[in-house]
Amino acid sequence: MQRLRRLTTRRRSRRDEGVFVVEGTKLLAEALAAGAKVETVFAGPDAAPELLSRAEAAGSRLLELGPGVIERVASTVHPQPIMAIVVDVAVELDAVGQAGLTVVCVDVGDPGNAGTVLRSAEAAGADAVVFCGHSVDVYNPKTVRASAGAIFHVPVVACEEEPSRVLERLGDRGLRRLGATVGMGRDYTTVDLTLPVVLVFGNEATGLPATLCDVLDDWVTIPMAGRSESLNVGMAAAVLCFEAARQRRSKGPVEE
Numbered sequence: 001m002q003r004l005r006r007l008t009t010r011r012r013s014r015r016d017e018g019v020f021v022v023e024g025t026k027l028l029a030e031a032l033a034a035g036a037k038v039e040t041v042f043a044g045p046d047a048a049p050e051l052l053s054r055a056e057a058a059g060s061r062l063l064e065l066g067p068g069v070i071e072r073v074a075s076t077v078h079p080q081p082i083m084a085i086v087v088d089v090a091v092e093l094d095a096v097g098q099a100g101l102t103v104v105c106v107d108v109g110d111p112g113n114a115g116t117v118l119r120s121a122e123a124a125g126a127d128a129v130v131f132c133g134h135s136v137d138v139y140n141p142k143t144v145r146a147s148a149g150a151i152f153h154v155p156v157v158a159c160e161e162e163p164s165r166v167l168e169r170l171g172d173r174g175l176r177r178l179g180a181t182v183g184m185g186r187d188y189t190t191v192d193l194t195l196p197v198v199l200v201f202g203n204e205a206t207g208l209p210a211t212l213c214d215v216l217d218d219w220v221t222i223p224m225a226g227r228s229e230s231l232n233v234g235m236a237a238a239v240l241c242f243e244a245a246r247q248r249r250s251k252g253p254v255e256e
Contacts, residue, residue, distance in 0.1 A: 004042060005073050007085060011137040018088045020139035024080040025051055030149030032058055037087040044070045044081030051082070060084070075141040089151065090138065090158045091128075093166065098173060099127030100196050101244050106163045106212070107133040107203040108233055114138060115146020116234030117201065122150035124241035125248075130157040132166045167215040170198050177217045179208050180240060182230045185219030193244035194251050201233050 006013045007021050014020050019039060022028055025048055031038055032051075038060040043052055045067055056062055070079055096102055103121045108114050114136050121129045131138050138158050144151055159166055167177050177198045178191065200216065202208035208216075222231060222239055231239065 001042075001069065001073060004083065004085065008073060008075050008141055011140070014137065014139050019085050020088065020144065021083060021141060022086055022144055023074055023076060023083050023141060024145070025082055027144065027149055028055065028082055028084050030152050031084065031086050034089075034149075034152035036089050036152050039085045039087060042070060042073075042083045046081040048082070055084070076145075088139070089156065091155045093130065093157050093159055093161070093169060095155060096128045096130070096157065096170065096173075098196065099175070100248075101126045101193075101241070102128045102130065102170065102175060102198045103237060103241065104130045104132065104163075104166065104170070104177075104198055104200045105135050105233070106200060106208055107206075108135045108201065110204055110233075111136045111140040111142035112146045113204060113232060113234040114140070115143040115148075115151075117237040118143070118147040118154065118156065119150040120234065120238035120241050122147075122154035124238075124245040126154060126241055128155040128157060130159055130166060132157075132159040132161060133163045163209070164212055164215050167198070167200065167212065171215065171217070177215065179212065179216040179219050180236055181207060181219045181221055183221055185221035188220045188222055188240055188243055191218070191220050193240075193247045197244070199237070199240050199244070201237055204233055 022031055032054055038055055040061045041055045042063050042065055044065050052062060070081055070083060103126050105117055118129055138156055171177055175196045175198045177200060179200045
């Protein structure tokens with residue numbers, strides 16, 4: 001239990017051990033469905049027997065806990081009666097290859113926003129999501145929860161390289177790099193997102209660093225009709241990713 005608590009609260013422990021924690025029935029089910037390696041499952045008295053059987057069948061170690069134990073370890077106020085330790089699912093940047101739609105997060109600091117980006121990108125059919133710079137740990141429990149299982153279904157790159165180098169490498173593969181910005185870019189609906197592109201999002205407060213101008217091919221903006229200056233990064237990612245999906249559908253075969 002001390003190890004579980006440490007992995008829940010400490011980024012360095014997760015990185016050193018190459019594992020992270022999932023909380024709740026849905027996330028464990030998503031991990032198993034995706035074929036992720038679930039090392040250990042911690043089950044409270046009300047844990048679903050069918051899910052525990054699936055985990056055991058997949059090779060997970062099962063530890064049954066008494067009443068109130070998970071509540072002392074979980075990161076949520078009202079935790080579900082199941083937690084698990086899962087082996088790191090991140091891939092290397094080279095695995096992105098000739099992706100059609102890649103999302104890059106630079107210095108995204110809020111774990112909830114990071115999880116929303118993952119969820120939106122996966123739902124829109126993105127090929128990969130890259131976190132670089134000083135972005136939040138993709139395995140932060142809040143990020144994992146906010147992803148609603150998407151972390152297991154879209155390739156995720158947790159990159160320690162400088163953002164400029166990351167974008168250079170993606171550009172070398174023929175991907176067009178589009179930086180999301182407030183006000184100064186092209187209306188996103190006028191940009192061709194059917195080509196292999198990288199959508200690049202910056203920090204919630206400061207946006208993308210000016211130092212990345214030389215490694216971006218263009219800027220895109222979501223026009224605001226109301227009084228809000230901008231959307232948060234999770235919402236902006238959803239809008240742009242689904243516009244890319246819409247454009248790709250409209251240029252494909254028409255269903256009768």
